[in-house]
Amino acid sequence: MAKFFNEMAADGVESASSAAGSAANIENHIRDHYREFNTWLKQQSPETIQRKRAEADLTFRRVGITFAVYGDDAGTERLIPFDIIPRIIPASEWSHLQTGLVQRVKALNMFIHDIYHDQNIIKAGIIPAEQIYKNAQYRPEMQGISVASDIYAHIAGVDIVRAGAGEFYVLEDNLRVPSGVSYMLEDRKMMMRLFPELFARNKIAPVDHYPDMLLDNLRSVAPVGVNDPTIVVMTPGMYNSAYFEHAFLAQQMGVELVEGKDLFVNDNAVFMRTTRGPKRVDVIYRRVDDDFLDPLAFRPDSSLGVPGLLSVYRAGRVTLANAIGTGVADDKSIYPFVPDMIKFYLAEQPILNNVPTYQCRKPEDLAYTLAHLPELVVKEVHGAGGYGMLVGPASTKAQIEDFRQRLLAKPDGYIAQPTLALSACPTYVESGIAPRHIDLRPFVLSGKTISMVPGGLTRVALQEGSLVVNSSQGGGTKDTWILEK
Numbered sequence: 001m002a003k004f005f006n007e008m009a010a011d012g013v014e015s016a017s018s019a020a021g022s023a024a025n026i027e028n029h030i031r032d033h034y035r036e037f038n039t040w041l042k043q044q045s046p047e048t049i050q051r052k053r054a055e056a057d058l059t060f061r062r063v064g065i066t067f068a069v070y071g072d073d074a075g076t077e078r079l080i081p082f083d084i085i086p087r088i089i090p091a092s093e094w095s096h097l098q099t100g101l102v103q104r105v106k107a108l109n110m111f112i113h114d115i116y117h118d119q120n121i122i123k124a125g126i127i128p129a130e131q132i133y134k135n136a137q138y139r140p141e142m143q144g145i146s147v148a149s150d151i152y153a154h155i156a157g158v159d160i161v162r163a164g165a166g167e168f169y170v171l172e173d174n175l176r177v178p179s180g181v182s183y184m185l186e187d188r189k190m191m192m193r194l195f196p197e198l199f200a201r202n203k204i205a206p207v208d209h210y211p212d213m214l215l216d217n218l219r220s221v222a223p224v225g226v227n228d229p230t231i232v233v234m235t236p237g238m239y240n241s242a243y244f245e246h247a248f249l250a251q252q253m254g255v256e257l258v259e260g261k262d263l264f265v266n267d268n269a270v271f272m273r274t275t276r277g278p279k280r281v282d283v284i285y286r287r288v289d290d291d292f293l294d295p296l297a298f299r300p301d302s303s304l305g306v307p308g309l310l311s312v313y314r315a316g317r318v319t320l321a322n323a324i325g326t327g328v329a330d331d332k333s334i335y336p337f338v339p340d341m342i343k344f345y346l347a348e349q350p351i352l353n354n355v356p357t358y359q360c361r362k363p364e365d366l367a368y369t370l371a372h373l374p375e376l377v378v379k380e381v382h383g384a385g386g387y388g389m390l391v392g393p394a395s396t397k398a399q400i401e402d403f404r405q406r407l408l409a410k411p412d413g414y415i416a417q418p419t420l421a422l423s424a425c426p427t428y429v430e431s432g433i434a435p436r437h438i439d440l441r442p443f444v445l446s447g448k449t450i451s452m453v454p455g456g457l458t459r460v461a462l463q464e465g466s467l468v469v470n471s472s473q474g475g476g477t478k479d480t481w482i483l484e485k
Contacts, residue, residue: 033090033483036202041085049084052194053428056082059193065186065244081476082187084194085426087438087458094205094482097160097168097442098452100351103342105156105444108173108329110345112152116142116325126340135334136382137176137327139290141297145314147323148221149448154321155214155285156444157181160352160456162423169355169420171439173338175322175330177287180457181443182245185210185252187479188455203484205454210443211252213451218253218283220447221319229282229319231255232272234263236288236304246287260288265308270318283319290324332415333359333381355420361412369416370407373400376416377467378407391467393419422467425478427460437461439469440480454482 030038060079089097114121115132122129132138157178159171188207192199215231222229235246237259250257262273263281271278286293292302297310312318328334336357339350358365358376369376373392380388390403407414424435442456458478459469469475 033088037086037088037198040198040201049428053084056084056190056194059190060186063186065183080183081462082190083427083460083476083478084191085428085433086191086479086481087425087440088481088483089440090483091485093168094454096351098454100168101158101442101444101452102450103346103348103351104158104170104173104338105153105446106450107342107345108156108175108338109150109152109446111341112323112326112329113147113150114345115328116145121341121344124344126344127334127337131333131337132328135328135331137290137325137331139325139328141310142323142325146316148223148316148319151221151446152323152326153329154217154221154323154446156446157441157457158444160440160442161355161420162440163420166423168352170338170352171355172332173330173335174441176327177242177289177322178441178443179242179245179287180441180459181210182248183477184443184455184457184480185248187457187477191479202481205482205484207453207455210453211249213445213453214249214285215253215255217445217447217451218285218319218321220449221321222282223317223319226282230272230280231283231285232258232263232281234258234260234284234286234288236260236292240287242287249285260292260303260305263306263309265306265312268312268315268317270306270309270312281318283321285321290327293320293324331381332379333361333412336415355417358416360407360414360416365416366407366411369414370404373404375419377419378403378414378416381413381415389468391419394465394467419467425458425460427462427476427478429462429464434464436464437467437469438478454484455480 057079060082065080111121115138119132121127122132153175155178157174157180159174161169161171163169184207218231219229231253232255233246233250233253235243235257237243240246247257256262256272258272263284264271264273264278266278270281270284272281288304291299292304294305294307294309295302296307298305309318310324313320313324336354336359339354342348342350358369360366360369360378369378373390374395376390376392378390378392382388390399392400395403422437422439425438426433427436429436438458438460440456440458442452445451458480460476460478461467461469462476
């Protein structure tokens with residue numbers, strides 16, 4: 001344990017370097033909000049911890065809390081590793097984060113509305129027009145369409161990292177079909193089951209009301225004139241990587257889980273097939289990508305969507321959450337402009353910082369990136385899930401040279417960022433407790449108001465030295481504790 005706290009970065013002790021020396025000195029450098037948990041952990045025997053870890057693993061398997069990995073020869077379903085040591089955030093830090101996240105998501109919604117209407121940010125010369133119109137996620141079909149309350153990203157998952165100096169940075173905005181909230185809720189449920197005494201000893205803000213907040217949020221953006229909306233969760237089906245979450249959220253909200261084949265359009269409205277006959281649907285929380293939503297408007301070979309859905313949407317007779325075309329705002333080529341959006345639309349300084357980013361479409365940024373590939377993280381602008389990226393310090397010469405050729409062939413398809421000294425958190429691995437890098441995905445709900453539960457999904461890179469936390473790349477999850485004042 002002493003070795004762990006000696007090595008840990010900003011999340012558990014005041015600094016990674018200042019905690020060297022005796023056990024007493026290490027104790028002096030544990031951050032205050034970890035002290036209660038540290039005291040409890042030292043009282044637990046290795047056998048108790050191992051038994052609790054095994055219980056968690058067995059319970060998750062029985063409940064079916066899994067995700068699919070496409071192209072994985074080992075099978076279609078995989079269990080996300082769960083670590084019983086929580087990530088703890090004090091109330092003051094959370095307050096700062098929450099204020100910054102609300103500001104950011106508000107500006108992003110204003111940006112999406114603007115580019116599909118007046119395009120003032122383009123006219124002002126803040127974002128080049130080609131960055132919008134040539135973006136694969138830009139949907140010209142949405143031009144001029146009015147959506148309920150001018151909200152496009154009803155559910156946003158914003159990835160946050162904390163660097164060695166203790167500063168929070170936004171790593172990525174997820175606005176299309178952000179996932180992970182079910183794991184946030186199940187991780188909390190598991191911790192309360194395994195260690196109820198911890199929740200008696202610590203004032204931990206609850207998160208279990210998220211489904212109620214989500215339902216209220218979806219109700220608030222129903223089409224005009226609909227006072228008691230029928231809401232459904234639309235899934236691509238059981239083979240989708242996040243199917244567990246789709247079914248979980250529908251069950252928790254008490255609404256129907258449907259596939260495209262369960263819905264149809266008639267008389268400029270969307271209906272659901274039921275055993276009692278057709279039922280009008282007003283709000284669709286869709287977990288289906290834009291391309292597959294309507295074969296008459298997008299991919300004609302899609303069997304996942306609803307023919308004619310876009311026409312009903314354009315008429316304002318159904319709400320889609322999130323809106324079609326939202327992805328243009330979470331593309332990595334747009335990410336560098338978010339601080340400018342906040343200044344432009346809100347006349348405010350950004351509360352949360354972006355990671356410094358080199359846009360490889362710019363000759364000077366490309367030249368710098370090519371000269372410093374072993375030091376940088378390079379990402380595809382349309383990439384997701386930890387795929388299509390290069391982590392320079394952890395890559396071989398062959399991998400670096402491969403990315404060099406990719407950059408030269410298509411520079412506008414990539415961005416580059418410095419390798420941050422990410423904070424770590426105590427994590428149980430095969431060798432015992434060791435520091436592992438983490439990030440945080442809080443979920444922001446936008447409707448008549450903007451709301452959040454105090455917490456989020458903490459993802460952990462289980463491989464030693466790895467900075468990639470995605471579950472598809474072997475990452476795990478932790479419960480996230482926001483301490484109440």
